[in-house]
Amino acid sequence: MPDLPFIPKRANWIENRIHKSLMEQRAEKDARFSEIEEKRIYASGLGGCPRKVWADANRVPDERPPADRMLVLFDLGDAVERHVIELLRTAGFEVSSEDPHALHTAPDKQWAVRGFDGQLRARLDGKIKLKPEDPWMVLEIKSAKQEDGTKKYAQASSFEALERAGDYQSWNPKYGAQVQVCMGLSGLESCLVVVECKNDSRLWCEIVRFDEEWFNHLMAVGYDALTLELPPEKPEEAKNKSCEMCKWCGVKEWCWGSTAGVRFDD
Secondary structure (H helix, E strand, C coil): CCCCCCCCCCCHHHHHHHHHHHHHHHHHHHHHHHCCCCCCEEHHHCCCCHHHHHHHHCCCCCCCCCCCHHHHHHHHHHHHHHHHHHHHHHCCCEEECCCCCCCCCCCCCCCEEEECCCCEEEECCEEEECCCCCCCEEEEEEEECCCCCCCCCCCCCCHHHHHHHCCHHHHCHHHHHHHHHHHHHHCCCEEEEEEEECCCCCEEEEEEECCHHHHHHHHHHHHHHHHCCCCCCCCCCCCCCCCCCCCCCCCHHHHCCCCCCCCCCC
8 A cells, every 4th residue: 555645734733822822921911900000001002092092091991902813923023123133233233122220020121211100101122322422312113014915005014105105103103103202201312213024124224303392292192091081082083983093993892882971980
């Protein structure tokens, strides 16, 4: 009897085990966060819809929590950060990715900045000097995929969309707001942004300058989210829960529901 050809068998259980591990880590992180009684916001959200910022501060449940593959993508983003930092160091730039004064018991030692007595928080991917005599700059690292040419419209996160936009802020205003908050809270006047294409490792490098007026606006959004008893009105761009602004939002059912603007007695 002739030998039968070997048929590879996909080991799905390994992928499932990875997903399970990441989900457990996420659940532990969420449990620690739920123990914190004070309101809290993050720099990464301030450039988005003010109503969503308020919802996050007031712990409106996320209707689309990340799971499985998305958690793997988040972990890949962390790996890209480490990769880009090593590339910059290899090129001779001075990069500080850890705060030497961070507590040794902390889960990581990234540079952290805070506002509103700690209720606003952000972590820096690092600090960098382009020349030894230069002042420190914020270092912000992102990754983006290559466009899928089979699709009629480009993904907003695509690397080619960044090249067409010509600058980081135009490509993603939310990312642009994040680096403004990081600069404002850290007292640094500029930021080096590096975006790596996940398909072919092309790099987009751009220097972003601090904009005090924009920073003050973002701080006002954060202040309202932490102090207002009811959420702010919907932006003009929010036409319905299926519009471009709202369709991917994690609290759109709450936002467009009948109880979003109702205050309940304790």
